[in-house]
Amino acid sequence: MSTQQSPSERGRIWFEALTGGAGVVEHTPQSVRVADAVLGGEQTRYLAVVADTHNRFARARQGELGLDEACALAVHVRRTIGADRQRARRPIVAIVDVVSQAYGRYEELFGIHLACAAAADAYASARLAGHPVIALIVGKAMSGAFLAHGYQANRILALDSPEVMVHAMGKQAAARVTRRSVAELEGLGETITPMAYDIRSYARLGLLHKLIEGVNADAPGQTDVERVRVELLAAIADARAGTPELASRLASSAACQTRAASSEVRRRLAEQWDAA
């Protein structure tokens, strides 16, 4: 079984730093923080998933994305879409620090796969409705939890910090499943970029809009927060200047290197799509 560390506080810290404690939407569960705060003169909705050790589901007490969390994200993102239908589409910022989706018998029985899909659907629908959706990775962005909370964003930003990582499965679990040692997995990550755990390797996949360097991720000061606000605004402007699809992920120069096969597949598909 995995060793129990105290849950990460990064999501909460950055949520409070960016919103300044203002415009909080009171609701349950406590594990999903929602607030509307001003960014660059514009109302912006922030959402974060944080640990709640009193979560009514025992398997979601360490900051995992569980049934209630996924549903709450879907609810509050959809309320944003509804509220802005006749107005300017406010930006939506997903502050991402999620160690995994919740693992449990009841999570499966009650359909966590659908709850996560509902969250992803809400974010994607917001993007398609014209809201600039930005994912700001301040800690872990793992597997189903990241698919639900962040991966449907127009633009993905990440802090350049050792604890920041994107992956399909935590090291210990992945080592057990693939019957390798953690050291072997880390070794593979050195030559096989998509297997690596560090955020700089992830940046080489061309999926990140910006890797934000030189920021204190654990205890951000005023300048750190200002720096991130500037990057968020730039990402929002960039999203608004582009189209709502995720095509920009394949267009970056990094992607042309590390995701060349993805583009080649699409090129051949386009060639073969209509019968000769």
Added chain:
Amino acid sequence: MNGVAAPDCRRFLARSSFIELAARERARAILDVDTFRELVGPFDRCKSPWLPLQGIVAQADDGVVLARGTLDGRPALVAAIESAYQGGSIGEVSGAKIAGALELALKDCEHGRPVLPLLLLETGGVRLQEANLGLAAIAEIHAVIIALRRHVPVVGVVAGMVGCFGGMSMAAALCSRLIVTRQARLGMNGPEVIEQEAGVAELDSSDRALIWSLIGGEQRHAVGLADDLVEDDAAAIAAAVRDAFALGPPLVERSAQVDYLVKRLACIDPQRPPDAIALRRLWREGAVN
């Protein structure tokens, strides 16, 4: 044999297992006869760039079969995952094939040439040997399913024996209509991983009856997480697919019925959680309004 048994016996003998078919044959079995045309097939040799680096032999189609054809004469696209290769896991290329094909279907739909998208989902989720590129591709698959649903229903089939897990279980949940067999399983985390992470008391992954009672096709259908429960027969599944498309899009997609989801979860007390059978009563249509 009495008069009742004989017709059952004939029908049983005439039954042709869908589960036993490889992905290519499954796609062919569902599309209208003689309309199957494969895209980016084995001879395109779009293989995984990452598996040979780890000493794993790459399959020429990377475990996904894409085919255009028709369903009752209507243009269709089938993406069928081959579960015998790497557990049907999604890597860079297999994920790009599914996402890229759906993206082209979307383009056609946007230009007034509807294409019916069908996903044959037999997958353990992300291929860990390609981790982040598999995960990214799954996000792109989610994105295009959501966009496609605005034009046409997206239909999924989970037949077994591998089932549909990981990020692709979210893809199943995003489908407008989902067809399952009794042999199917549909869940986010595989039983082995849950046992590994949470202990055998949480879930004994060797208890097959328990697993199917929680996440099997019949249970998923009984609680409204799948739309159609069909026997393991190629003709029956082909018919169910046509019926699903003929129904047209649902009023509200399952993954967009957020208030309903919240209500269903609200009537669960995690201190006294219902078991699988009790959940069927709790969540039966009309019980939650």
Added chain:
Amino acid sequence: MRMEKIELDYPAGQAVRRRVHVGVVGSGDLEVLLEPSPDRRAHVLITTSVDGYGVIWKHVLDRFFERFEGAVSIEINDFGATPGVVMLRLEQAAEALRA
């Protein structure tokens, strides 16, 4: 256990007009891609997850080409199939060519 590539070459008579594919790279199985060869010879490229069996692969392919005359390029992607399964898949491919 390491991945191994094996190349084999045979004289061939019959030109071949089509290409066929059989099999799956599943545990204990293999896929065979067979297409017209660019010259009057048959070329075989095997990629296998199990090394050290070059002699056995040659034996199986020798036997196959005793009866099969096509000028083909064969690509085999193998995940630990037994010689019996290899021969089965090759014969399936030959059969598909005749169909």
